[in-house]
Amino acid sequence: MNLGTRKILDRSFSAVGIGSIAVMGIALLIVIVPIVYNGLGAVFFTETIEHRNMLYNEFGKGDKAELDKENAAAGIYRKEAYSMLSRFEAEMETMEPVRQQEFRSKYGPVQTALRHLIGPLPGDEEAILTRYRYGQTRWEKAEEKLHELLYEAKWDYSDPNSMAKEYFVSRAAEFEGTSLVRLFPYVENNLDKMLQPRFTVYWGFLTDSSVDSHIFGGVWPEIQGTFFLAVGAMLFAFPLGVIAAIYFTEYARDGFFTSMLRSANSTLAGVPSIVFGLFGLAFFINTLKVSESKSVLAGSLTLAIMILPTIIRAAEEAILSVPKTYKEASLSLGSTKWNTIMTVILPAALPGILTGGVISLGRAAGETAPIIFTAAVSVGSAIGIADVLSSPTPALSWNIYNLASEHEAAAEIRHVQYGMVLALVSIVLLLNLSAILLRARISKKLKG
Amino acid sequence: MQMTADGRDTSQIEQVKTAMRDIYLPSERKQISGGGNPHVTAKVFSIYYGEFEAVKKVNADVLSKYVTSIIGPSGCGKSTYLRAINRMNDLIPGCHTTGALLFDGEDIYGKFTDEVLLRKKIGMVFQKPNPFPKSIFDNIAYGPRLHGMNDRKQLAEVVERSLRKAALWDEVSDRLDRNALGLSGGQQQRLCVARALAVEPEILLLDEPTSALDPKATAKIEDLIQELRGSYTIMIVTHNMQQASRVSDYTMFFYEGVLVEYAPTAQLFTNPKDRMTEDYITGRFS
Numbered sequence: 001m002n003l004g005t006r007k008i009l010d011r012s013f014s015a016v017g018i019g020s021i022a023v024m025g026i027a028l029l030i031v032i033v034p035i036v037y038n039g040l041g042a043v044f045f046t047e048t049i050e051h052r053n054m055l056y057n058e059f060g061k062g063d064k065a066e067l068d069k070e071n072a073a074a075g076i077y078r079k080e081a082y083s084m085l086s087r088f089e090a091e092m093e094t095m096e097p098v099r100q101q102e103f104r105s106k107y108g109p110v111q112t113a114l115r116h117l118i119g120p121l122p123g124d125e126e127a128i129l130t131r132y133r134y135g136q137t138r139w140e141k142a143e144e145k146l147h148e149l150l151y152e153a154k155w156d157y158s159d160p161n162s163m164a165k166e167y168f169v170s171r172a173a174e175f176e177g178t179s180l181v182r183l184f185p186y187v188e189n190n191l192d193k194m195l196q197p198r199f200t201v202y203w204g205f206l207t208d209s210s211v212d213s214h215i216f217g218g219v220w221p222e223i224q225g226t227f228f229l230a231v232g233a234m235l236f237a238f239p240l241g242v243i244a245a246i247y248f249t250e251y252a253r254d255g256f257f258t259s260m261l262r263s264a265n266s267t268l269a270g271v272p273s274i275v276f277g278l279f280g281l282a283f284f285i286n287t288l289k290v291s292e293s294k295s296v297l298a299g300s301l302t303l304a305i306m307i308l309p310t311i312i313r314a315a316e317e318a319i320l321s322v323p324k325t326y327k328e329a330s331l332s333l334g335s336t337k338w339n340t341i342m343t344v345i346l347p348a349a350l351p352g353i354l355t356g357g358v359i360s361l362g363r364a365a366g367e368t369a370p371i372i373f374t375a376a377v378s379v380g381s382a383i384g385i386a387d388v389l390s391s392p393t394p395a396l397s398w399n400i401y402n403l404a405s406e407h408e409a410a411a412e413i414r415h416v417q418y419g420m421v422l423a424l425v426s427i428v429l430l431l432n433l434s435a436i437l438l439r440a441r442i443s444k445k446l447k448g
Numbered sequence: 449m450q451m452t453a454d455g456r457d458t459s460q461i462e463q464v465k466t467a468m469r470d471i472y473l474p475s476e477r478k479q480i481s482g483g484g485n486p487h488v489t490a491k492v493f494s495i496y497y498g499e500f501e502a503v504k505k506v507n508a509d510v511l512s513k514y515v516t517s518i519i520g521p522s523g524c525g526k527s528t529y530l531r532a533i534n535r536m537n538d539l540i541p542g543c544h545t546t547g548a549l550l551f552d553g554e555d556i557y558g559k560f561t562d563e564v565l566l567r568k569k570i571g572m573v574f575q576k577p578n579p580f581p582k583s584i585f586d587n588i589a590y591g592p593r594l595h596g597m598n599d600r601k602q603l604a605e606v607v608e609r610s611l612r613k614a615a616l617w618d619e620v621s622d623r624l625d626r627n628a629l630g631l632s633g634g635q636q637q638r639l640c641v642a643r644a645l646a647v648e649p650e651i652l653l654l655d656e657p658t659s660a661l662d663p664k665a666t667a668k669i670e671d672l673i674q675e676l677r678g679s680y681t682i683m684i685v686t687h688n689m690q691q692a693s694r695v696s697d698y699t700m701f702f703y704e705g706v707l708v709e710y711a712p713t714a715q716l717f718t719n720p721k722d723r724m725t726e727d728y729i730t731g732r733f734s
């Protein structure tokens with residue numbers, strides 16, 4: 001190959017390399033930016049007085065006197081709206097029956113929309129679900145709900161060849177000629193007075209429990225559950241994995257048995273995680289009965305089995321990369337094999353072993369499938385360390401899936417879903433970052 | 449020009465022999481007292497890698513407190529023989545021995561021999577300096593700690609003594625807590641000697657200890673061997689015949705696994721009994 005072609009090949013290869021890295025970077029940005037942006041929205045957002053009321057009533061947070069003052073201020077404008085309602089109700093009584101019937105059926109949705117917006121109306125019974133006791137707690141949601149109050153959504157089926165189209169009809173027009181017509185511009189113009197929006201930083205999202213299955217509150221039980229599960233998995237898998245790696249590299253003789261074990265380990269690394277989930281249910285819960293039903297213990301054990309091959313692999317590689325000369329030097333000084341492993345080989349292999357460990361920890365924190373049947377519940381309070389043997393727990397990975405797909409009000413709590421995703425991504429990134437730092441520190445110490 | 453029967457130039461051979469004699473000056477060496485007993489004795493001793501007999505039926509006594517060098521062309525079994533003495537070959541799967549190798553009359557490969565204890569008495573320094581990735585202090589203290597010394601003061605004494613013996617103390621005394629990998633190659637090798645000395649062995653095995661070093665560092669190691677001579681039994685494998693003649697009292701010449709000639713160094717280099725030895729030391733093959 002002549003020099004010219006070689007140069008062109010080199011150049012084009014680096015161009016392809018840079019290109020693929022750029023594509024990956026862009027893809028990463030496309031994924032990460034919305035997660036970060038929307039996820040931060042769970043903590044940094046414009047709250048309404050309903051949020052402050054909720055925090056005070058459900059979590060006892062906030063200043064009562066201040067809140068009373070604000071409620072009084074908002075009450076002035078709300079009262080005006082409520083009196084419009086009662087005036088219209090009185091007006092309906094005086095209507096002839098057919099007309100009255102027509103307006104009653106239109107009036108119901110208006111009440112509902114107003115309840116969604118600013119909370120229960122005077123005279124409503126105490127709602128059983130917490131979510132119906134408050135209006136919109138987030139200002140951007142309130143603006144959405146305002147639209148529902150002002151406009152009725154209808155569907156246009158006129159063209160049978162295409163899908164029905166949604167269109168909006170102004171409610172003010174529907175109530176033309178009644179006293180209620182004044183309500184709509186009034187609410188539209190005074191919504192900020194009724195809800196008193198204010199920018200807030202709600203750290204409680206990370207430290208509070210959820211109320212009414214994540215409609216309000218935070219994700220602390222999930223964070224804690226994830227922590228318990230991942231650390232629990234590590235407690236089982238890390239020592240076991242390192243011991244297995246020592247066995248493979250230092251004690252096992254090459255032979256049928258060893259190669260069987262090795263290929264079993266490789267196979268295990270490729271098994272889909274849902275299979276581990278089912279295995280965990282069948283083995284740890286149904287056969288060994290480590291707990292009555294789902295528990296953190298069963299989940300940790302299942303995750304441990306899942307990450308074990310990775311830990312063994314990483315530790316094996318780390319041990320094998322320790323120069324043979326260290327071992328020779330140690331043995332030649334009259335050290336036993338065991339002592340050599342403990343005092344020379346493992347310390348030198350530590351950065352690699354730890355890196356493998358922490359990456360596995362991140363994986364254990366992020367996996368959903370293995371804990372579906374063994375440990376995770378969709379709604380639950382934070383469990384104490386004493387309960388890990390018998391209690392199931394909510395966990396970020398599972399609850400992200402659950403909130404996004406199975407929650408009855410999934411569309412209302414996008415901010416919670418994104419917040420959870422961001423929390424999980426941050427935890428995993430943080431773990432990996434700490435692995436990198438730890439590795440750098442130890443390597444530096446070893447290299448002098 | 450005079451020729452030998454098989455066509456070699458005798459005057460050239462004489463030249464080499466004279467040069468060797470000049471290098472080797474036994475009279476300048478210090479007297480050794482209390483040495484000269486058989487320390488490592490091989491009796492029809494063979495070493496195999498699987499089927500392959502790498503060292504063949506060696507019979508030899510290595511004498512205590514003297515320096516014995518092992519020379520021979522590459523692949524002739526020098527390292528194999530040396531490593532057999534402290535059983536480092538145990539690490540190689542398929543390596544086994546026949547015959548007997550005795551250390552102070554005890555069979556090194558005996559059924560009840562504790563190879564860990566054996567290695568404590570027979571220290572080794574390898575071709576490539578191999579300090580642990582620890583501090584200089586911890587490197588030296590590694591052996592003593594292994595064998596139960598924990599007192600910091602006592603350890604410090606051992607470290608200083610070993611480093612002094614290895615002629616390294618003056619260079620590193622102010623940075624004992626620094627990582628040993630930061631030392632130069634020559635310093636690292638002397639550190640390895642010091643580390644081996646710290647466990648107070650009786651025998652020191654050196655496998656081409658200077659092949660990775662520059663001439664200055666090599667000279668230091670050779671001086672060091674002279675210092676240690678008389679206190680330890682030393683066996684050194686080397687490719688450098690000048691080195692063998694400079695540092696050793698006895699020389700073993702191996703060829704294809706066979707111990708061809710074993711004699712006092714002066715005699716082996718100036719008046720070899722075997723044609724093969726003569727050919728080798730005069731550089732006819734290597």
Ligand SMILES: Nc1ncnc2c1ncn2[C@@H]1O[C@H](COP(=O)(O)OP(=O)(O)OP(=O)(O)O)[C@@H](O)[C@H]1O
Nearest residue numbers: 497500502520521522523524525526527528529540
């Ligand atoms: N681990 C091993 N497995 C199989 N054969 C080996 C092994 N180590 C060495 N040998 C063989 O044994 C013979 C002697 O090797 P050895 O390393 O003792 O030679 P040497 O004299 O030290 O050579 P050099 O001067 O190159 O270091 C060689 O033929 C070599 O190929």
Ligand SMILES: [Mg+2]
Nearest residue numbers: 526527528655
């Ligand atoms: Mg060798």
